Amino acid sequence: VSPVSSQPVHVEPARKSLLKVILLGDGGVGKSSIMNRYVTNKFDAHLFHTIGVEFLNKTLEVDGNQVTLQIWDTAGQERFRSLRTPFYRGSDCCLLTFSVDDNQSFLNLSNWKKEFIYYADVKEPENFPFVVLGNKVDVTERQVSTEEARLWCQENGEYPYFETSAKDATNVAVAFEEAVHRALAADDKADHLIPTDTVKLHRKPRSATACCS
């Protein structure tokens, strides 16, 4: 669609203007730091445990459309489970996070995935966009190799895998961009699944003002 188009009728399906992306993973793997690095470009080595959930918004431009990315950071500790799980619903993408210097956090990825699918009430888990992040690649003593992690991603549904470091900003932005694209792609796919024989002439994208200036 040409950006100069002044026609109110668009053929392109409406895209979501708010994307909810949720960070899950064991306590201490760096979920809050990843969110802070991406949104405020800051790193604080002395963050307290997250209690319950927190979130930040970031506005992005994707294919000429304004998209608000709402990044939800969650508490990884088991004792906060009942506080965080009610907020899984409505997520458009899930970032499963582990720390490359903590093998247990890697092993727990499957549990996190299960917990998410259960509480988010995902209809088609096999099509839901997950992205896997191996954080803290800045540390020298790794317990999880890149190969192991890639293998897990492959076996579980071809999830994209990123090795990140919130501390020195490695791959953080790239990972979120991938999450956005996956989420939008899944959204488009879902849109196409709706059986529509009719052409909706009056359908306007929510972000109409943004693209027809």
Next chain:
Amino acid sequence: MAELKPPDSRRCTYFFLYDGSKVRGEGDPTRDGICYFYPEDTPLDMQDLLCGQLAGVSRCVSELSSSAVQTLRLRRCKFAIRMKEDFFWAFGCSMEVPTVSVCELLDHLISLFCFYNGSVRQSYQLSSKENLASEWARYLSHVLSGPSELHYIFQSVRTIDLSNVDPLLLLKAALILQACQRCPLVLAGCILFRGRVVSTQMPPELTIKVIVHESESYSKIQRSSGESPASSDGGSVSSAAVFLTPSELQDLKSAPVDKTSRFHPAAEKDAPPKKTRLSRTLSDAASCESEPPRPASCQSPQKGSISPHLSGSEDSAFSPAPSQRAADSPSPLSPCSNGTNASEAVEGDPEESHYHSFYSSGDVVSQTLSEGDGSAIEESVYLNGATSATFSADDSFGEEKMTAGLKAESRQPPPGSWAPDSLEDSPLVAMTLYTHRVNSLVLALLVEPGFMSDTASLEEVNHSSLASLNGLEAHLRAIPAAAPGAAGPYLFAHHDSVQHTLTTNVSGRPGGAPEHPFVRATSLLHSHFFDTETLQEAIIRNAGTAVYGTRSVAQETFFQQHGGSMRNSGIPNQQDSAFSLPSKARHRLLKHGVNLL
């Protein structure tokens, strides 16, 4: 805020501020001196009459007795009176309301005004009468907006209903505040949700004042200039100038904050010099000097022990200036080199002493003045130790006054306890109230005036709190509102006089008629507790029911059991069900977190 209702006429019949400096000559009309009058639709003649008479009588009695009038009774209306310089405040309500509560309400009202506008005189020099009238109206409506009559008797900090809130969320709120305090320009803060306190680092007196801003912040944003635009994150950040009394400031600054964990330890030195908006030398002296550490006894545990009421810190706003008093009454106590301490030591807690004398019927000095319309004005004269000592009274009042004064003295707080801000006329210190709103959640911080122009500090505070505030808001919003439980088989009210919180199952719903006797009994008992220092437990009863009240230095609790036949034969009887009230109260109230053991 939805809770803001127009003032209940039962709760406040009149409120006015009268500026005597505007009415000097014989020909000056009284109405020139009326700064604000509630109800606003009162006919001007009526306003003139009331202002003229109350102000005249109060001034006359004050001059005769060399002490300020604190309460007046006019037929079925009770007035709390405050005078400062040429200003005269009167707050009138029905006789049912305890005198202590009426005085607290007026003090609270004045302190709210001063908190947001600075000194009254200066406000009226800088701003128009109309603008300030809307300020008074706003504070009045807030002061009177309590959900039930009990909130009118006990001015209290309204906290969120904790019954459904995961304690971890309270921890989360406390951590947000702590994170903000890492910025050296941040003094203290509180977090409010739907106008109720979730967590606070401030003393209750300050928290109560800050809540007013929150409840009005939306309209305020439109009215006042100098607001920061809404942040891109959907929340809105704003700021307002506020004015703290020196003792409030000292309390905040002496709070144990781990300075080493602050963001920029070096910035402490760079903090802008504290200055007041008013160029008064005393203020500069007070704020530039290093704050002396307060004695341990100043700290909170004893705060409520002496004066279990709110208004202690507001005395500065209304009492006559010390110099004036010293001139009026040749006090045998020679003024110390430190005038501040002298006035503190001499004066103690003027209200306490006054109430005492007021309630002990023998001490009440009353006169009846026949007015033009025939209404009798009965008045009580406030006496304190300092002034009574100076009476060379040869009339019959003399002894009574002396007695009252001595009694008052015996109730003076020991030095070092929560000395109310009796630094008369102490200059207020300008600070800034920073607020960050996320939907129904508000983070309010008292910050140094330089904070709003310090981009680094602003950003630091914003970054450290935004995500958590978003999350906390989402959590609190997800909590279902507690269903208004059916009135149980009992009514209770529990007032924590240290935290200034009120826990009660009195709903204050329009159909709450059955609750009214309980509220009345509570009000009566509250008065008695205030009046009689040694009274700890009391039962008030009529033929049908009984209300039990108990208090300690930190709390007052009232309890009424419904149902069950009263076994009351009129003579002392072990079977009398009223005697089982204390144990029932202990048992029943445990589940409300009230421990009477």
